[in-house]
Amino acid sequence: MKFSRRIIGLASAVGVACAVTAGTASAQEDKITVRSIPIGNLKVLDPIWTTAYITRNHAYMVWDTLFATDADGAIQPQMVDSWETSDDGLTWTFTLRDGLKWHDGAPVTAEDCVASIKRWGARDGMGQTLMDFTDSVEAVDDKTFKLVLNEPVGFVLDAFGKIDSNVPFMMPKRIAETDPNEQIEEIIGSGPFRFVADEWVPGSEVVYEKFEDYVPRDEPPSLAAGGKVVHIDRVESVYMPDAGVAMAALGSGEVDLHESPPTELLPMVEGNPDVTLAPNDPLGYQLFMVINHLNPPFDNKAARQALQWGTKQSDYMATIVGNPDRWQECGAMYGCGTSSESHAGEEPVLTLDVERAKTLLEEAGYDGSPIILMDPADNSTLHPAALVAAQSLRRIGLTVEVQAMDWSTLTQRRASKASVGEGGWNVFVTNSTIAGISNPLIHSFAKNCDKAWYGWPCEEKVPDLIRNWALESNSDTRAELVDQIQELNYQNVTYIPLGQYRPVVAYRKEIQDVIPSPSLFYWGLKKSTD
Template structure:
């Protein structure tokens, strides 16, 4: 503890230099947060990056949202109905909604937003494959016609994680989904101050004084989104020790991820509140790029599943067993679809089996390019743990270090290794994002339409379709287990355990809501 205290003392000396913008903001109430990543991409449809999702929840609104019991509730929608044949859905927007530029929110805007989102998001793609008509009969009505009944309509429209179906003006939603938007006009409780955005330094949001919240109490990501501060500033502090020092000195009001080694020190501080806002937790994953050698060969990817030891990743990145659990299920442990079927002997460091599979595959020593994020608390030791495990099994590994936002940009490129390509990267998903085969982005195996890594497997897609059509829970679970078995034969990613993230709220801030994502609209500043 003495060593940590000395490190924080040194860090405290640097705070003033790193936070020249930390002076009080006149008479406004200003909430200052230091989050897990810098914001460099403001398009939550183009990227699945968590920091951009957090940005999205401040700026945009959604048709539906999950409450604190993970139940789907209407948000921008007032009423909705489904036809007797379950093929036509009609959604009526609530009154009084406007975009940040003053224009009214219309159904045409929402239809354009759904189409752009549906071209990128895993659940959106699957829903849109069943849609024969998506239209706006009038300014307040969205009409969706399906070719056959689909059991996941509301859960898809209310999904809480990337890519979230955020609504945008039609003029912005007309942007090609593979091109980043540059205009962050939304209808949410805060307005993005683009002129004050300084990547590598700070992001600023102002209270949307024209926002009309729902009448229900705030609950999770649903209910009345009441902006209780005038201004939010995200201050980018890349060093975790300096982040904690700033919190303890009341220079920031919130840290979304408290590093395990600094948690005991923060817990001792009077008035600092530690909470796990996402009780369902998150799942670590290693994602394969199947476009290039060596991971174009499923057997080589199978070797990885045997070579990795899940517990080592959890110990190195979380540390405290109070906040993690080993889980060999593709779907979260504790959820209805939890099952280790097909994965019982994986992720335990079976070097001999990994070597056998590499030999059978004829692995020729092609290096694995592992992208290693260096600046994301709780994630910056994932690639460094994987490297020796893979090398022990016989892989040649090229570990390339970079900040997370650089990785986010690079993972979208399909370039060969000689032109800056990649073999695998590490990330995590909220448990609510990986609850089933349709929701789990890394199980999307629709080739060019799949997310970064571009997995391509007709059998997986057939099973995902079957799950989407099924309504019987027992039969859904049976299909999910078939997905697990197929993902052993055709690995798309390696699940590396579950964890929870402790968040710290400063002495002057209250009202942070339990939620699958960071919801700052209910937070007050003394």
């Protein structure tokens, strides 16, 4: 099942009205179909190549994982049936469960998993760290593979079962052998839904159908773990760039579910007895500003510190969330409410000092050149956050050029290390689930310098501290290391946290048993047809 990149060009040719009605053809009338509004426009289909949440959500439909995180934060087996560890803690042996098939009918093999682990380990921060501790990963037989470490570490299952980007999804060997720096061109998984490639219209609609040969686990569903029992036949994910049109479609029943309803438009459905608003994640999200450390003026630490002192978290939170019961100021790099919560070095993150920021810009020699701020205009959370960022930057004396684009374009452009004059960028605002940043190993900025995430910060002392944290078992010592890591990152201004908030999901009364999760799962979910 290969797709052609030529169909990207169809996006502008298909209107929203077509997207709303296309899936109602008589051929589909006898199927239980859920029509949903996704968090954004799906352009990139490879969840290893990008950390974009729209791609992560797509991937959970199509692919499966060796292990998964349950609602209590514990790691549970998913594709794996059993595993054992040698007495010295160096050799981990995993056996796959019976009945695993790819969507093309081929059996899932250990070699597929080995290739998938290697590709993920080349891209993901936690995966890279695991590979640093790995001597080899190889198949033993069709259903068994082993991981041999060079030092015993306790986060192997945490790495394989991480819930957030980049999730180590298993792919067929021929696909997983794609260069990690190139996007895959074939979408074949073993997950509970299959991607219907010939119905994908970028910029309009993505379709998934139940994979009839999927064998779920026996356990009840719990966050990303447990049995992925599918009670519906088809999901039609309809992209509507106009937020008002999207909310109206939910209110009228044209769609069943909205994965990320914008806060300012919630009043459109809050009084509607046919619509439920429910929290999708108890810890929520961290909003943060990504800074390009390669391009002037923010290749200068003083200029980055100016951004820090010029930031006021409540400006962002009041704008994108509003309701004070659903947000908080938080200076913890790894999130408030997590085991790695720290307050070390947080003063400049939580304190607005405009005059100090202006002085730092002068020290940095800022010459008035425009700051390129990328604005994902179709994202109901990040677009207003980008506008707040523009105001904040101007407040401290920066000249700002806001460049609007859709979120999918931003997720591709952010990979560019080009200068501003050659299409590069300076800053953008994004977010992460707290689950996805809750400790030094899984945070977006777990890696540094040439291996760093977008923005490419470089603080050479941090990697050794993170390695020590990974090897340490004493919780008090780990806390001390977290303090040091956070303080160094804030001194270097690796990035800027902008607050912590808890969004909601909205769905019609016909929808039941939605699993609370930062990534909306369509297994377990039911739709009444009465």
